[in-house]
Amino acid sequence: MVMNRIVVVGGSVAGLRAVETLRLEGFEGAVTLVCGEPHLPYDRPPLTKQILTGEINAEQLCYRDHQWFERNAVDLCLGTPASALDISTGRVHLGSNSIPFDGLIVATGARPKSFSPRSSLRGIFTLRTVDDALAIKERMLPGVRMILVGAGFIGSEIASSAAACGVQVTIVELAEAAMIRAVGPQLGRILAGLHDEFGVNVVCNARVTGFGGKGSVEAVMLDGGWELPADIVVVGIGVDPNCEWLIGSGLRIEDGLACDRTLNAGPRNVYGAGDVVSWPNEWWGGVMRGQQWLVAADQGKHAARNLLAGPERATPFSTIPYFWTDQYGCRVQAAGRTDLGQLIAVAGGHRQRPFIGVYRHNGQLTGVVTINAPKAFAALRTCLHDHSSFDTAWEVAVKNCPPPD
Ligand SMILES: Cc1cc2nc3c(=O)[nH]c(=O)nc-3n(C[C@H](O)[C@H](O)[C@H](O)COP(=O)(O)OP(=O)(O)OC[C@H]3O[C@@H](n4cnc5c(N)ncnc54)[C@H](O)[C@@H]3O)c2cc1C
Structure with missing residues (x-):
């Protein structure tokens, strides 16, 4: 199959690495990068770390500037989420517009899990994007009372950054200890100890039942009738893959976009990469979804190479999962x-x-x-x-x- 136009949907680390690799591998056809966010591709890990502590600013997060995309003849469609995929006609729909493709890489990542009970009070956040981080940062003044719902990576890193800024932090966690759901009980206990050591209050075995306040959040209600005063709340209870736009496309959705071991999503010209993908990881010995920066970056490169090579020459993506976290x-x-x-x-x-x-x-x-x-x-x-x-x-x-x- 001749490929004249490749579309990459999702403009974060997996999508960007895919685009870079297409050019590095010598692909000379048209490349379009479609992203729901209005920003140039940027790095997410600093959002909970150096952005919140003020060590770097938002401009420093971008991986590539506009000139790079121009030099590499990559068309950018920013602030335009893909709404549907038609594989038979080879088109990605962006609301009322659509763009054609001969090859497609799906890299739409993940978003914070929605939280029940819902609340329309101001001051309740999740953190996935640079805009989320900046809105939280603006409220992180010394003495402010912050409640973090969930003591996984996101909650723990925000706790560390907020405490460093003089914010009074309390973490509320459903499990018996912070971090254990994220990394298992043994390492979890060691990491949970960091909160203790640095004076951050962790309330475990606690379920949030609601929020109180008039206009803005003023309290977090817990099971058993407990109430914690709050000026700002950040909910970090995990992520869901962004694959709703693929419903009806015929692609298999199972804990994300289900790909084979080469990251192929079924049709020979469609591959997936990053947090949106679940795939059989040979090293792991089963199907998994990455949710780690390095896995997403490596998958972006691999998916691009396999798309260019074609299914007959595509190679499996097997990886030893790796993560880092900076806390206290x-x-x-x-x-x-x-x-x-x-x-x-x-x-x-x-x-x-x-x-x-x-x-x-x-x-x-x-x-x-x-x-x-x-x-x-x-x-x-x-x-x-x-x-x-x-x-x-x-x-x-x-x-x-x-x-x-
Ligand atoms: C605050 C934070 C801190 C982190 N820290 C670490 C860390 O310390 N170490 C580590 O290993 N990992 C960390 N991670 C995880 C890491 O950042 C992710 O694994 C990585 O960003 C995944 O990249 P991705 O390209 O697959 O998806 P994402 O980064 O989720 O990006 C997907 C992009 O696709 C866009 N999109 C979604 N739907 C559509 C659509 N329909 N059409 C077009 N575009 C769409 C989104 O707007 C987004 O820009 C962190 C994540 C966050 C949020």
Whole structure:
């Protein structure tokens, strides 16, 4: 099939990496990047970190400037969400307009889960976009009372940034401890300890039942009749994939856009990448949805290469999941499976850093995690890639262990 025009829908890290790769691989046809947001593609991880603390401003988030898109002949359709997909005619609909494609990459990512009970009070936010972050930042004044609903990555990072700005932070979490739903119980307990250590109040086993206030939020109501005073609330309880616009297209939607191991979505000219995609990850041993920056970036590149190669020459996308999070001046890095097996501390422990831990499952090395030990992390991640034995990883961890903080 001759491909003259490729459309990438979704202009964040997965979509941008796809566009860059199409040009790097020598594709000379037309490329269009469609994005629901009005901004040039920008980096999301700093939104909960340096944007909230004021270390960087919104302009510094952009990956590429307008000139780059012009130089690379990439048509930008910003602020125009795709509303439907017609595979038989090869068109992406943008409301009343539509654009044709010979090849398509779906990279529409995810959005914060909607929260029940709903409330129309001012001062209740979620955080996914730069506009969300700036609106929250504007209200983060010293002494303001902030309630975070959900103690996953988003809630925990906001807590850390807000506390650094003098905001009085309380986190409300449904589970028995902060972070355990995000990373499993063992690592979760270690990360939850950071909130304690830095004086952020965490209320666990607590369900939010409603919000109180007149016009603006003034309180968060909890099960059992408890009420917490609040000037600002941020809800961070997970994300849902943005795939409603694909309904009726014939593509399979199952926890996101269901792709095969090469990231192909069914038709030979349609691929998916990033947080919107679920795919069988060989390394993981099952179907998963990434939700991590590096996975999204790598999938964008891979989907572009496979689209150009065609299904006969497409290669599987198999990856060892990796994430980092910055909280309270600590850099946490983890790779592999933090949800199974036993976490064994090689160095450090509860409130002792640097921390280096390795996961063992059925005698094998299955995951690694470090806090403030980037060199050890890099070496251990190589062990995972090389399928090293658990004992080898242990030796590597000991050899690369930095002195105590
Ligand atoms: C605040 C925050 C902090 C994070 N921190 C970390 C971190 O420290 N480490 C880490 O590993 N990961 C982190 N992540 C996760 C990481 O940012 C995501 O995994 C990554 O952004 C996913 O990229 P994506 O391109 O798949 O999708 P997204 O970033 O979700 O972008 C999708 C884009 O598609 C657009 N879109 C949606 N629907 C349509 C449509 N119908 N038509 C056109 N466009 C559409 C959206 O507007 C959006 O711009 C963080 C995420 C957030 C929100």
